[in-house]
Every structure is written in structure tokens, then in C-alpha cells.
Amino acid sequence: xxIRAKYTKLGYLKYLSHLDLIRLFNRSFTRSNIPVKYxxxxxxxxxxxxxxxxxxxxxxxxxxxxxxxxxxxxxxxxKNKLNEILPTGIEIVxxxxxxxxxxxxxxxMCKSEYEILVDTLxxxxxxDYYLEINELLGLKNIDIEKKKKKGKSKITxxxxxxxxxxxxxxxxxxxxxxxxNTIVMTGEQGNVKPIELLEAxxxxxxxRLDLDSFEAKKIETYSQEFEG
Amino acid sequence: MINRKSLDKVLKKVEKPARYIGLEENSHNKDxxxxxxxxxxxxxxxxxxxxxxxxLHILYNLINDQKDFVCERTxxxxxxxxxxxxxxxxxLFTLESKEEVKKFDILGFTLQYELSxxxxxxxxxxxxxxxxxxxxxxxxxIVIAGGPCAFNPEPLADFIDLFLIGExxxxxxxxxxxxxxxxEKGFVKKEFLYDAATNVEGVYVPxxxxxxxxxxxxxxxxxxxxxxVPEIIKKRRVRDxxxxxxxxxxxxxxxxxxxxxxxxxxxxGCTHGCRFCEAGFIYRPIREKSVDSLINQAEKLVESTGYDxxxxxxxxxxxxxxxxxxxxxxxxxxxxxxxxxxxPSLRLDSISIDILKEIERVRKTSLTFAPxxxxxxxxxxxxKGVDESDLENAMSYAFKEGYSKIKLYFMMGLPTETDADxxxxxxxxxxxxxxxxxxxxxxxxxxxxxxxxxxCFVPKPFTPFQWCGQxxxxxxxxxIDLLKKTFKDPKIKFNYHDPKVSxxxxxxxxxxxxxxxxxxxxxxxxxxxxxxxxAFNFDTWLKAIDDSEIDPYFYANRxxxxxxxxxxxxxxxxxxxxxxxxxYKKATDGKTTSDCRESCNACGIDNxxxxxxxx
Ligand code: SF4
Numbered sequence: 001x002x003i004r005a006k007y008t009k010l011g012y013l014k015y016l017s018h019l020d021l022i023r024l025f026n027r028s029f030t031r032s033n034i035p036v037k038y039x040x041x042x043x044x045x046x047x048x049x050x051x052x053x054x055x056x057x058x059x060x061x062x063x064x065x066x067x068x069x070x071x072x073x074x075x076x077x078x079k080n081k082l083n084e085i086l087p088t089g090i091e092i093v094x095x096x097x098x099x100x101x102x103x104x105x106x107x108x109m110c111k112s113e114y115e116i117l118v119d120t121l122x123x124x125x126x127x128d129y130y131l132e133i134n135e136l137l138g139l140k141n142i143d144i145e146k147k148k149k150k151g152k153s154k155i156t157x158x159x160x161x162x163x164x165x166x167x168x169x170x171x172x173x174x175x176x177x178x179x180x181n182t183i184v185m186t187g188e189q190g191n192v193k194p195i196e197l198l199e200a201x202x203x204x205x206x207x208r209l210d211l212d213s214f215e216a217k218k219i220e221t222y223s224q225e226f227e228g
Numbered sequence: 229m230i231n232r233k234s235l236d237k238v239l240k241k242v243e244k245p246a247r248y249i250g251l252e253e254n255s256h257n258k259d260x261x262x263x264x265x266x267x268x269x270x271x272x273x274x275x276x277x278x279x280x281x282x283x284l285h286i287l288y289n290l291i292n293d294q295k296d297f298v299c300e301r302t303x304x305x306x307x308x309x310x311x312x313x314x315x316x317x318x319x320l321f322t323l324e325s326k327e328e329v330k331k332f333d334i335l336g337f338t339l340q341y342e343l344s345x346x347x348x349x350x351x352x353x354x355x356x357x358x359x360x361x362x363x364x365x366x367x368x369x370i371v372i373a374g375g376p377c378a379f380n381p382e383p384l385a386d387f388i389d390l391f392l393i394g395e396x397x398x399x400x401x402x403x404x405x406x407x408x409x410x411x412e413k414g415f416v417k418k419e420f421l422y423d424a425a426t427n428v429e430g431v432y433v434p435x436x437x438x439x440x441x442x443x444x445x446x447x448x449x450x451x452x453x454x455x456x457v458p459e460i461i462k463k464r465r466v467r468d469x470x471x472x473x474x475x476x477x478x479x480x481x482x483x484x485x486x487x488x489x490x491x492x493x494x495x496x497g498c499t500h501g502c503r504f505c506e507a508g509f510i511y512r513p514i515r516e517k518s519v520d521s522l523i524n525q526a527e528k529l530v531e532s533t534g535y536d537x538x539x540x541x542x543x544x545x546x547x548x549x550x551x552x553x554x555x556x557x558x559x560x561x562x563x564x565x566x567x568x569x570x571x572p573s574l575r576l577d578s579i580s581i582d583i584l585k586e587i588e589r590v591r592k593t594s595l596t597f598a599p600x601x602x603x604x605x606x607x608x609x610x611x612k613g614v615d616e617s618d619l620e621n622a623m624s625y626a627f628k629e630g631y632s633k634i635k636l637y638f639m640m641g642l643p644t645e646t647d648a649d650x651x652x653x654x655x656x657x658x659x660x661x662x663x664x665x666x667x668x669x670x671x672x673x674x675x676x677x678x679x680x681x682x683x684c685f686v687p688k689p690f691t692p693f694q695w696c697g698q699x700x701x702x703x704x705x706x707x708i709d710l711l712k713k714t715f716k717d718p719k720i721k722f723n724y725h726d727p728k729v730s731x732x733x734x735x736x737x738x739x740x741x742x743x744x745x746x747x748x749x750x751x752x753x754x755x756x757x758x759x760x761x762x763a764f765n766f767d768t769w770l771k772a773i774d775d776s777e778i779d780p781y782f783y784a785n786r787x788x789x790x791x792x793x794x795x796x797x798x799x800x801x802x803x804x805x806x807x808x809x810x811x812y813k814k815a816t817d818g819k820t821t822s823d824c825r826e827s828c829n830a831c832g833i834d835n836x837x838x839x840x841x842x843x
Pocket of ligand 1: 499512513514824825827828829830831832833836837838
């Protein structure tokens with residue numbers, strides 16, 4: 001049997017890396033006596049697959065993993081047993097059986113919606129944030145630098161992220177804090193991190209955001225078909 | 229509590245932020261405001277190193293199991309984090325409540341290696357606590373220290389208020405109870421320290437003593453400044469390990485640490501009496517836990533951690549009397565949970581080999597052996613009870629079983645060492661290689677790789693070599709050159725430790741109160757994380773040595789007279805000084821001393837648990 005679970009990553013646990021998370025889940029399966037299927041070979045490990053890694057330091061209420069089991073267990077029981085063990089901040093919110101026909105996690109969640117809070121360094125009502133963002137979206141090219149590790153050396157490539165932004169809007173402004181909502185591509189074909197979006201705003205508009213201050217939370221995921 | 233918004237900001241900028249967040253499985257969630265005594269456990273190294281230390285898990289759970297006390301953890305922030313903390317005015321804080329360390333009642337450092345001492349000063353500074361004991365009044369925490377290096381507390385005497393010598397389980401609780409009593413009646417630092425020094429065995433308060441020196445810089449005498457304070461400090465030892473507190477939980481770090489596994493302590497002490505090994509002397513006598521209580525504890529630990537490996541920990545785990553039984557019962561018990569057993573240290577003998585067969589069921593990784601010296605003569609001098617046939621047997625087994633990566637550990641600069649002994653390191657290494665390639669073709673399994681690692685000997689207090697001078701850096705370098713030239717085989721990798729690091733370690737480990745000046749200067753000049761080769765800066769240390777006007781030769785390289793008063797002589801670590809002298813003389817004569825399981829060697833321990841048990 002294969003089970004898919006939707007879980008949260010909140011509070012300080014947003015600082016857990018992808019690998020830390022896998023290790024946490026594996027230990028939790030052992031502790032909650034879940035009949036996990038192990039891989040063959042020298043070093044057996046549970047057959048667990050997670051979606052694309054969430055950037056470090058970003059919260060989420062909609063992460064997913066798939067797990068293979070050697071004997072069936074009710075999704076409800078699965079969820080309850082795990083939640084008893086998992087630390088506050090990581091919680092299974094939903095789980096259900098899946099089969100070969102179910103689309104993979106990476107294809108179901110290749111677009112992500114983020115809510116972002118960030119302080120601005122512009123004073124007073126010096127600029128029109130709504131207008132600035134609209135102008136940004138009007139651009140054909142929004143180029144950012146991406147650093148990639150290739151072996152030991154780091155290489156920098158320029159990527160146009162405009163095609164990967166499906167939504168970007170100012171929700172409200174409270175004091176010097178701006179609340180943004182955005183839907184971006186987060187998959188193999190294209191990947192935009194919240195910080196890259198903010199950097200692009202600083203580079204291409206008159207808005208000056210305090211990048212150190214940003215807090216982001218992933219609130220929804222969408223499949224390939226979603227057009228924004 | 230520190231400003232959480234600033235912390236959040238900072239965490240986004242540092243490498244491995246999960247080092248600083250706490251919230252791990254089995255960390256406590258007590259309300260620290262309800263605690264009568266708040267204890268901050270400080271490990272003067274980075275999180276991953278500290279969390280791999282068994283003592284932390286024991287004391288943490290021991291204290292938090294008490295209603296009135298709370299224990300929280302703090303570690304040395306890595307360079308990037310320290311930088312951010314200083315820029316954003318974040319003081320050193322504990323992982324659990326994110327509370328400033330300064331607001332705790334007691335700040336307790338564990339002393340595992342001398343090269344972490346600069347981190348201690350740095351952590352106090354980051355906590356906004358004055359570094360010198362004399363500058364801290366009642367508004368600051370009492371700063372205490374314990375652990376193996378506390379057996380020579382003198383280099384830190386100016387900075388630490390109180391040392392606990394020996395095993396901490398019982399003494400820590402006594403100390404916390406005493407603190408509670410004093411807090412209830414109005415806390416006066418000196419009164420508390422005096423009460424602890426006179427009523428809690430194993431407590432050493434440096435401020436109650438003075439040291440007078442001779443003109444040649446050696447110690448003339450120690451003076452007790454307060455009445456009734458003990459002249460000799462007796463180390464604490466837990467007499468019955470089965471009834472001792474042993475944790476049923478271990479904090480499970482989110483990030484990968486040095487050892488991601490259950491650490492099951494099977495006994496304390498060691499009977500081999502290797503003459504270079506401080507732990508072998510200060511943790512005597514050997515005291516075992518029973519198989520039943522270990523199985524019991526393992527069961528609870530597996531349940532509470534979810535780890536898939538149980539590591540049987542001690543100074544020399546193959547010595548456990550019922551090792552076979554223990555391993556079988558553990559493997560049986562956890563078979564369906566896929567929990568395996570591992571042994572951190574192996575001896576070169578047949579018992580180890582049979583056991584290895586049991587536990588390494590699947591994975592063939594590398595095997596490590598430590599002959600320590602290259603010739604039989606020198607192995608006799610250091611009382612390392614293995615010979616070449618042990619090594620041969622172990623190797624032929626290992627090769628037969630399909631191990632092809634072997635590591636050999638040696639030391640250089642051991643007392644009486646000659647070039648012939650050193651070349652023995654080469655000979656043994658080549659012998660191992662030849663053994664592999666001389667096997668029949670079908671038995672040469674895998675890709676052979678031998679790593680021969682040589683470290684620089686550092687003479688330690690409470691060992692028979694405590695009087696010996698360490699080789700100079702130049703001597704070490706000559707020895708390295710000699711060896712390097714002889715290793716020409718691509719199948720053998722020759723590694724050696726940096727003599728500069730061992731030199732600094734040697735100065736501190738046999739230092740006295742005057743050595744504190746060196747530590748202070750080194751820290752002021754920016755030394756920290758000195759145990760990390762990426763951080764160790766020898767030139768800065770040399771400048772600190774110059775400016776603190778200590779004579780490094782006096783501490784590191786000088787041969788001491790047997791009747792000299794040594795800085796740590798006032799501590800009774802178990803084995804008597806007479807025993808150490810006897811062992812020293814036997815070493816120079818190349819005579820070995822047998823394992824005291826076979827017959828008691830009368831090392832001077834009072835009421836030894838071993839004596840009479842096996843004889
Ligand atoms: S007193 Fe005897 S048995 Fe006990 S540790 Fe010393 S030598 Fe060994």
C-alpha cells in the first residue's frame with residue numbers, strides 16, 4: 001500500500017533541511033510502529049519520497065510525502081499515530097491511499113502560493129506599491145542570478161523568472177510592513193524562491209525592501225494545469 | 229528572553245540554523261519560570277559535537293527529572309552565528325527557552341578537551357558575564373566546570389568558581405539542592421561556595437587556595453586559605469552503576485551529528501592500564517552494568533528515540549564480561565525494528581573478531597585498529613597489551629570477511645622512542661598490505677586501502693608519563709619526515725597530526741594557575757575553536773605565549789623530577805602517586821603490568837569495587 005500525507009512545517013522547524021526532515025520522518029515511523037516498507041540492499045531505508053525541497057527558513061501548511069507500507073493501515077490511524085510522535089510545528093493534516101495512477105507529488109505541487117511579510121525601507125507614501133508591482137509584472141524579462149554548485153565550484157547563471165510568476169500582488173500595507181501574495185513555479189521546469197522574487201523587486205522597481213526582515217509561508221500548491 | 233524577531237533574522241543568514249533552534253525530540257518543555265534552580269549546561273564546542281557527548285544526555289535528563297530544577301543547553305555558536313549575534317546584540321542563550329544564559333543560576337561547562345578552553349572564555353563574553361571569577365558578584369550565575377579535564381583544573385582556576393571532580397551524577401544533584409537552600413535564605417556567593425567546598429565531596433573552589441612558587445618556577449607549596457576546606461579533593465565516583473540514574477530518553481538532534489545513534493554505556497573504567505591514557509587511570513575502577521538493566525534501558529531508548537543503531541559505549545567495550553550474551557539479546561529483541569548494534573572500539577584479539585561477525589551482518593566498511601606503537605619494545609613501554617600476532621589474526625579475519633579498508637592508529641613521541649620504533653610503524657603497515665596481497669586470488673576481495681595515522685603524544689596528568697617532556701615541534705617534524713620518506717606505496721595513505729596543535733594541548737593540559745594568562749591572551753587575540761584545524765591559528769598562539777610571559781618549554785617539553793609538586797597533586801583521582809611512579813619506572817625498564825582483572829595490582833583505590841569481586 002502507498003500512502004500520501006500532507007503536512008505542515010511551522011515555527012522554528014522551518015529551519016530543518018530536507019535531509020533533516022527525512023531523518024525525522026524515518027525515526028517517527030519506527031517510533032509509531034508504522035509498517036513501513038524498506039528498500040533492499042546493504043543499508044535498508046524506508047521507501048519514502050518527499051516533494052521538491054522547501055527553501056530553508058520558509059513555513060508551509062502544504063508539504064507532501066509518499067510512503068510505501070508492507071501492510072495496509074487506515075489513513076486516519078496513520079495520521080493519528082504519527083501526530084502523536086511528531087514535534088509541534090510538523091503535523092500531518094491529511095492522508096490518503098494512492099496508487100500507480102495518482103500523479104506524483106512533484107507534478108501536483110509544481111506551483112506554490114506564498115504569503116510574504118516584508119519591511120520596506122521607503123519612507124511614508126513616497127511611492128505607489130501597487131503601481132510598481134504592476135509595472136514589474138509588465139516586464140518581459142525579469143533576470144536574476146542563480147548560483148549553482150557544480151562539483152566543487154559554484155557557477156552563476158542568469159535566469160529570466162518572469163514566465164514562472166503567475167501572480168504577485170500587494171495585499172495590504174501596515175506601517176512599514178507589506179504583505180504580498182504570490183504564485184510561482186516551484187518545480188523542475190522552473191523554480192522561484194521568495195527571496196529571489198524580493199530581490200527582483202528591489203532591482204527592478206523603486207521599492208526598497210529590507211530583505212533581512214522577510215517572512216514567508218507557503219499556503220497552497222497547484223498542479224501544472226493551474227494558470228493563475 | 230532574547231528578541232525572537234532578531235533571532236529569526238539572524239537564523240536566515242547562518243549556516244545550519246537548526247543548530248540554534250532546540251525543540252528536538254525529548255528536549256524538555258518545562259516552564260523555566262517555575263524552576264527553583266536554573267542550570268545552563270554549556271558545551272564549549274559546536275552543537276553537533278556537543279550533542280554527541282553522552283555526559284550531556286545523562287546530566288540533562290537527570291536534572292530535568294527533578295521537579296525543582298531545570299537544565300537547558302547552550303553551545304559555542306559557530307563563527308557566522310557569533311558574528312551575527314554580536315552585530316544584533318543577541319546574548320548567548322539556551323536552546324530551550326531562548327533565555328539569556330546570564331539569567332541562569334548556574335552555568336556549567338563540561339571540559340572534554342583542552343583546546344576548547346578559549347571557547348569557554350568566548351562563551352562567557354558572549355553571555356555578557358565577566359570572565360574572571362573574582363569579578364562576578366551575586367547578580368551573575370555561579371560558573372562551574374566538570375568532566376575529564378577538570379582533573380587538572382588549575383589553568384582555568386581564575387575563571388571558574390567551582391569545579392566538580394569525577395563523575396557528576398550524584399554530586400550535581402547535591403550541588404543543586406545546596407544552591408536551592410542558599411537561594412531560599414538569601415544567596416551570598418561566598419557562603420554558597422564555602423558550604424559546597426566543605427560539604428560536597430569532589431568540589432574544588434580555587435579561590436579558597438593559594439599557590440606559592442619556587443624560583444625555578446616549580447610549585448613550592450599550596451596554602452588552604454579558609455578553615456575546614458579540604459586540602460586534598462577526592463574525585464567522585466558512582467559505586468553502583470545499576471542503581472545509578474541512567475537516562476531513558478536522549479535528545480534526538482534534527483541535524484546530523486557526529487554519532488546519530490543510541491549510546492548505551494555498558495561500564496565505566498578500564499583495566500588495561502595503558503600508560504599514556506588518562507581516562508584509564510582517572511575512571512578506575514571498572515564498574516559494569518548488568519545485562520538485564522542494559523536491555524531494559526535499550527528498550528526504552530529505542531522507543532523514545534527511533535534510532536536504528538545502538539552503540540555499546542565504554543573505554544574498551546570488548547572487555548564487557550557478558551558481551552556475547554548482551555549482543556545476542558539486543559539483536560534478538562530489535563530484529564524486526566531493524567535496529568543494529570555497533571561497537572565503537574575494537575581490540576586486536578579473537579573475542580572482538582567473533583563478535584564482529586555477529587554485528588556487522590551486512591555492511592563491510594572499514595576497520596580500525598590501534599597498535600599505538602610500531603615495535604613490541606615500545607608497546608611494552610606504554611603497556612599496550614597487543615602483539616604482532618594479534619594484529620595478524622585480526623587482519624586475516626578481516627580480509628577473509630571482505631573488509632578491504634583498514635585504518636591503523638599510532639602515536640609518535642612516546643617516551644624512550646627511537647628511530648627503530650618509528651620505522652616499525654612503516655613495517656607494520658607494509659606487513660598488513662602484504663598480507664592482503666599474498667592471499668589467494670579469489671580471496672582478495674575489494675579495493676585495498678590502508679590508512680596509517682600517527683598522532684603526536686601529549687603527556688597527561690594522572691598517567692605514569694605525567695613527568696615526561698613532550699617532543700619539541702622540531703623533533704616531531706623530523707619524525708614525520710623520516711616516516712613520510714618511507715611510505716611510498718599508493719595503497720597506503722600516511723596521515724599525521726599537526727605537532728603545533730599537540731604542543732598547545734601539552735602546555736595547557738599540564739598547566740598551572742599561571743597558564744590562565746595564556747588562555748586569556750589567546751582568547752583576546754581571537755583564538756577559538758582551536759580543536760578545528762580550519763580555525764587553529766598557531767601564530768596567534770605564539771604571540772599569546774610571548775605576551776603572557778609563560779615559558780612553553782617549562783610546561784610542554786620539560787622532564788619533571790619525580791618529587792616535584794605537580795599542579796594537580798592535590799586531587800585524589802583514585803590510583804596513588806606511588807602507583808604512577810611505579811608504573812613510570814616499569815615503563816622505563818620496558819616491563820609490562822597485567823590487566824587488573826586477572827589480579828589486583830594494588831593501585832591505591834580505596835574500597836575498590838573490583839577487588840574481591842573477581843578474585
Ligand atoms: S585497586 Fe586493584 S583491582 Fe582496583 S582498579 Fe586498582 S589495580 Fe585494579
